[in-house]
Amino acid sequence: MKKQITIIGGGPSAFLLAAFLDVEKFTISIYEKNKTAGRKFLVAGKGGFNLTYSEPIDRLIKCYSPNDFLDRALLNFTNTDFRNWLGEIGIPTYIGSSKRVFPEKGIKPIEVLNAVLESLKEKGIIIKYDHTFYDWDDAGHPIINKKIVPTDYTVFSLGGGSWKVTGSDGIWLDTFSKKGIKTKVFQASNCGYKIDWKSNFIQKHEGTPLKNIAISCNNIIQKGEAVITKFGLEGNAIYGLSPQIREQLNVISKATVFIDFKPSLTLENVLSKIKKSIFKNTTQILKKELKLSPSQIDLLKTYLSKESYLNIESLAKNIKKFPLELLETASIDEAISTVGGIDLNAISKNFELKKMPNQFCIGEMLDWDAPTGGYLLQASASIGVYLAKYLNQTN
Numbered sequence: 001m002k003k004q005i006t007i008i009g010g011g012p013s014a015f016l017l018a019a020f021l022d023v024e025k026f027t028i029s030i031y032e033k034n035k036t037a038g039r040k041f042l043v044a045g046k047g048g049f050n051l052t053y054s055e056p057i058d059r060l061i062k063c064y065s066p067n068d069f070l071d072r073a074l075l076n077f078t079n080t081d082f083r084n085w086l087g088e089i090g091i092p093t094y095i096g097s098s099k100r101v102f103p104e105k106g107i108k109p110i111e112v113l114n115a116v117l118e119s120l121k122e123k124g125i126i127i128k129y130d131h132t133f134y135d136w137d138d139a140g141h142p143i144i145n146k147k148i149v150p151t152d153y154t155v156f157s158l159g160g161g162s163w164k165v166t167g168s169d170g171i172w173l174d175t176f177s178k179k180g181i182k183t184k185v186f187q188a189s190n191c192g193y194k195i196d197w198k199s200n201f202i203q204k205h206e207g208t209p210l211k212n213i214a215i216s217c218n219n220i221i222q223k224g225e226a227v228i229t230k231f232g233l234e235g236n237a238i239y240g241l242s243p244q245i246r247e248q249l250n251v252i253s254k255a256t257v258f259i260d261f262k263p264s265l266t267l268e269n270v271l272s273k274i275k276k277s278i279f280k281n282t283t284q285i286l287k288k289e290l291k292l293s294p295s296q297i298d299l300l301k302t303y304l305s306k307e308s309y310l311n312i313e314s315l316a317k318n319i320k321k322f323p324l325e326l327l328e329t330a331s332i333d334e335a336i337s338t339v340g341g342i343d344l345n346a347i348s349k350n351f352e353l354k355k356m357p358n359q360f361c362i363g364e365m366l367d368w369d370a371p372t373g374g375y376l377l378q379a380s381a382s383i384g385v386y387l388a389k390y391l392n393q394t395n
């Protein structure tokens, strides 16, 4: 007789799990609290829709924290495997100049989601919408919409705690804690950070991107772009530093990051360009020789003392390592992802809850972190496929 697998939560980790489970061995049902599945997946599609990130798998693995937790899953189902699978279900992808992987031009996010759901339907997998998990009965069966659902295996794929409107509201955290499962409070990741901008600066530069920069924190460097907002700074050049920034914020309630306005030049190159310039005026030198934007120049001008701005050595140093103080994270609900959720010590290497045999947790509901840009969806997919392989092999 086939065994019953109950998957609770209808996001990418659940889809990939279901897609790779052996339907000869299992009857599979997905329970989703919303009237539709994959709402956060569609929200991700509204922005860049980075399905994965193209780089050698050993380098990709290093971008996750902790990076020894997901390696087996990522090696088992790599970024190439993910792209191949998407191709098989009719979603060809391409690698953008930033190495981010997108659906081929013209393919809308809803078409990607529909292709995934169609592939599940073809396997006979049922999605039950408007079904919310509340708790367990005494025998450990899940209670969904006030009814006990008898099952051989339960897999939770309930998502993180940001963008509650998508259904991933993290309410389940309390339910798991009460059951004695170790959890951690959610914290924002891949989010904006608060800066106490000087009013004359922000009035002029709100909404302006700082392009082709690198930002560092605790010696980790992230290249890309960051947008100056009323709240502070957001964008891919800062999102990827979330673990380092969070660590400082948690300890001393502020964090310092350093902007490199010219990552392609060394300090010596910058210094020499300033020294050799035919221009006398510092602002002209920054504009003409170093091609800094008006907001980059104003940032230096506003925050450096007059002496520092006019001193060639100090100016060059600040172009390469300009310090900015961050005061707090944006609200969790605005964050692209969260850390926290199920403590990694509460699950086995096969993502099984140590306190509840035959019950598993997958995807963003687990306490791991990664930069946005395809890493989050890749990990959710890889964890799902890894668990499918484990269940297929052990039954």
Ligand SMILES: Cc1cc2nc3c(=O)[nH]c(=O)nc-3n(C[C@H](O)[C@H](O)[C@H](O)COP(=O)(O)OP(=O)(O)OC[C@H]3O[C@@H](n4cnc5c(N)ncnc54)[C@H](O)[C@@H]3O)c2cc1C
Pocket (backbone or CB within 6 Å): 008, 009, 010, 011, 012, 013, 014, 031, 032, 033, 034, 037, 038, 039, 040, 041, 043, 044, 045, 047, 048, 049, 050, 051, 052, 131, 132, 133, 134, 157, 158, 159, 160, 162, 163, 166, 167, 168, 169, 170, 172, 335, 336, 337, 362, 363, 364, 365, 372, 373, 374, 375, 376, 377, 378, 380
């Ligand atoms: C603005 C934004 C942009 C993003 N862009 C990218 C990107 O470009 N690239 C990338 O890799 N990642 C991106 N992400 C992150 C990515 O979407 C998530 O990491 C991913 O969706 C997590 O998948 P999951 O399956 O773990 O959970 P989710 O996709 O969050 O799915 C969880 C599901 O569980 C359901 N659920 C929750 N509680 C219950 C319950 N009690 N009962 C039943 N169902 C329940 C929810 O309704 C939801 O459908 C982005 C996220 C956001 C918010």
